[in-house]
Amino acid sequence: MDYAVEIRDLAFRHRDGTVALRGVTLKIKKGSKTAILGPNGAGKSTLLLHLNGIYLPQQGTVKILGVEVNRKNEKRVRKMVGLVSQDPDDQVFSPTVWDDVAFGPANFGLSQDEIKNRVDEALKAVRMEEFAQRMPFHLSYGQRKRVAIAGVLAVKPEILVLDEPHAFLDPASKADLSGILERENREGRTVIVATHDVDFAYEWADEVVVIKDGAVQAQGGPEVLSREEVINRSGLEYPTIVRFFQKIPEIRLEKAPRNIDEAAECIRRFLKNSSPPVH
């Protein structure tokens, strides 16, 4: 099995003494769609900042596609892992949107033509092409968030890591983002998303990691989010579809539906089997 990320016994204390991670051991499969969930302050952002070497391990190890994250490998790791921070203002700082998205590709020494292609493509993906010459400072928060996502897409990293990408996006932009993540994954990229959106995680992810108090509470397929002990222990809530079917136990599910189309199909089958025969 090839792993995009291998973390062993990772512990991290912030400068003010706050312990954010305590002995995290975790493997994320190459090519997977992984959702990381957990309550506020669980350690999700601190963990993600270790994946591209913004934080270096104080204890334990982090490996990206077999390469250990340390000072010596920093540049290599940054090229492999594109991180979209929770706050776009950590990332968006150039005089124009276009320059901002071009920053990553230019930094990796691509030709002017290639940079232009990548920037145009990435701005189109997040529907910000009309804003190319605007100052990021004058954009709305959600628009800056889309620019930050474009900046990482333009680098075409092997692993995409997004911290709370849905926050502050309008419904259309959320749908666009789901499409982008799907496409990036289809093109072979590992996609890792930290989110509070259990419905998104349940429907989208093929791997779910639940963390709380700086430690991994559970990892597995999305069905992890329908397990009572995981939900109770981690302070999460069940996905809406799970809650819905919990209320109608008479519908016996062979396979848990992951989205509304599958849910509708379960109900249709149930109605068909339970309706009286027509004479």
Ligand SMILES: Nc1ncnc2c1ncn2[C@@H]1O[C@H](COP(=O)(O)OP(=O)(O)OP(=O)(O)O)[C@@H](O)[C@H]1O
């Ligand atoms: N720069 C920092 N300095 C000090 N403490 C920090 C810093 N960043 C985070 N922390 C603390 O580390 C712990 C983990 O925070 P982190 O931001 O990683 O959690 P999170 O799971 O991403 O939370 P949220 O869902 O609220 O974004 C929290 O107790 C937080 O207060």
